[in-house]
Amino acid sequence: MxxxxxxxxxxxxxxxxxxxxxxxxxxxxxxxxxxxxxxxxxxxxxxxxxxxxxxxxxxxxxxxxxxxxxxxxxxxxxxxxxxxxxxxxxxxxxxxxxxxxxxxxxxxxxxxxxxxxxxxxxxxxxxxxxxxxxxxxxxxxxxxxxxxxxxxxxxxxxxxxxxxxxxxxxxxxxxxxxxxxxxxxxxxxxxxxxxxxxxxxxxxxxxxxxxxxxxxxxxxxxxxxxxxxxxxxxxxxxxxxxxxxxxxxxxxxxxxxxxxxxxxxxxxxxxxxxxxRVGVNFSVQNSFRLTRCMPGTGPRSDGNRGHASAPSSHQTILAQSEAGVSVGKSLSDTEPGSSGESARTMHVTI
The missing domain is CATH 1.20.1070 (Rhopdopsin 7-helix transmembrane proteins)
Incomplete structure (x- = not known):
């Protein structure tokens, strides 16, 4: 037993x-x-x-x-x-x-x-x-x-x-x-x-x-x-x-x-x-931004400085990722036949 x-x-x-x-x-x-x-x-x-x-x-x-x-x-x-x-x-x-x-x-x-x-x-x-x-x-x-x-x-x-x-x-x-x-x-x-x-x-x-x-x-x-x-x-x-x-x-x-x-x-x-709320500072923005202007969208030299014309069209791509992180890209299209580069803006938001 x-x-x-x-x-x-x-x-x-x-x-x-x-x-x-x-x-x-x-x-x-x-x-x-x-x-x-x-x-x-x-x-x-x-x-x-x-x-x-x-x-x-x-x-x-x-x-x-x-x-x-x-x-x-x-x-x-x-x-x-x-x-x-x-x-x-x-x-x-x-x-x-x-x-x-x-x-x-x-x-x-x-x-x-x-x-x-x-x-x-x-x-x-x-x-x-x-x-x-x-x-x-x-x-x-x-x-x-x-x-x-x-x-x-x-x-x-x-x-x-x-x-x-x-x-x-x-x-x-x-x-x-x-x-x-x-x-x-x-x-x-x-x-x-x-x-x-x-x-x-x-x-x-x-x-x-x-x-x-x-x-x-x-x-x-x-x-x-x-x-x-x-x-x-x-x-x-x-x-x-x-x-x-x-x-x-x-x-x-x-x-x-x-x-x-x-x-x-x-x-x-x-x-x-x-x-x-307890004092930690998260307000400082340090995101990177790269911008290239299309021909005709930068500062004008005809005395109308400081004013930029809006791009003709927009395509916005927004990719939501996990953990509340989103990566956004804005692509401004050029006119057909234009030799300039499209404006590109990238930012990271968490």
Whole structure:
């Protein structure tokens, strides 16, 4: 007869911490997501990035529900029966599959956001490579979890006769490699915005604010690093439940921070208004403007100086991009047969 397992006081504290962080960060992510949807609705410009972040947040809610079922027994100070542990292991498997899918959706949404800014071919290639790498990571994680034991029931019923499972050392290597890839992806997505924010012709406080909002992924990188460092302790740990709870907490931080990183840029106007009220100056306009006058539209030399004639026609192209950034170009067409250049005006408004 298999003996019962006692939940340690530290494991119970971690379970309470998991519930508390989820209760705080999940509604916060919902607020950020609603802010993003509101901005996109006003722009009437929903895209794939919005769909991915909504799917990722929906899957995050499913992950939280599964975790509540997985660790519900940890709130008891008494002993836990083997049947409860078996059910917890089964729910844990489902949680891993959903977590990998949610992380893929969220990071893909961040990549699609950055692709609206990054026009350089090399950076676009890097970002698409990140999507492919994240897809491969999520797929391999799901596949490995499903083939780790044969039959699959051996994951939560270890006494099945003839069952075969992958050696635990192989599991550690796989999870460590997967964690390292997640760290690389998080760092890439966090540092990529710096390549174009530095080139924006905007006031320094505004660029700093945008960099902070779009660099939230560094917190996800920190959580991923900490989680990867804990994985190596699985083999020697005498309290697997405690270590599992720690890994779950850091995994949730990755999901929540990733969701906020995908939505926070849309809160820039509101944050900027708040900072303006407390004294931060965003009023200095430093946008660049290049203007070339058409023949006949510049200052006249017939004594009517200072007056310019209007161009014959206009074509205005306005490209709305995510994070409240719009790039506008005004092209004044020349008359047929004219040898002059058309006037070009570029401005960047955030």
């Amino acid at each position: 298999t003996s019962s397992t006692k939940v340690s006081p530290y494991a119970r504290e971690l379970a309470i911490t998991l519930a508390g962080t989820t209760a705080v960060l999940l509604p916060l992510c919902l607020v950020m997501l609603c802010a993003r949807i509101s901005v996109r609705y006003k722009q009437a410009n929903f895209g794939w990035g919005d769909g991915f972040v909504i799917a990722g947040f929906t899957l995050t809610i499913v992950v939280c529900i599964l975790q509540f079922n997985q660790y519900a027994y940890c709130f008891n100070n008494g002993f836990t029966q083997p049947a409860t542990l078996s059910r917890s292991a089964k729910v844990s498997l489902a949680g891993v599959l959903v977590w990998a899918s949610a992380m893929f959706c969220i990071k893909t949404s961040v990549v699609l956001l950055l692709l609206r800014f990054q026009q350089a071919c090399c950076w676009r290639a890097v970002l698409w490579a990140v999507v492919a790498l994240q897809a491969a990571t999520a797929t391999s994680s799901i596949f490995f979890s499903l083939v780790r034991c044969r039959p699959l029931q051996a994951l939560w019923k270890p006494n099945i006769p003839g069952a075969k499972c992958v050696p635990f050392s192989t599991v550690l290597i796989f999870t460590s490699v997967n964690g390292s890839v997640n760290i690389l992806v998080d760092l890439t997505l966090s540092l990529a915005p710096l390549s174009f924010i530095a080139k924006l012709q905007r006031p320094v406080p505004e660029k700093v604010l945008l960099a902070v909002l779009m660099g939230m992924g560094l917190l996800a990188s920190a959580a991923s690093i900490q989680k990867t460092m804990l994985i190596k302790d699985l083999a020697s740990s005498k309290d697997i439940l405690t270590l599992s709870l720690l890994l779950t907490i850091y995994g949730n931080v990755e999901l929540f921070v990733g969701t906020m990183a995908a939505c926070l840029p849309y809160t820039k106007p509101a944050v900027q208004r708040v900072l303006t």
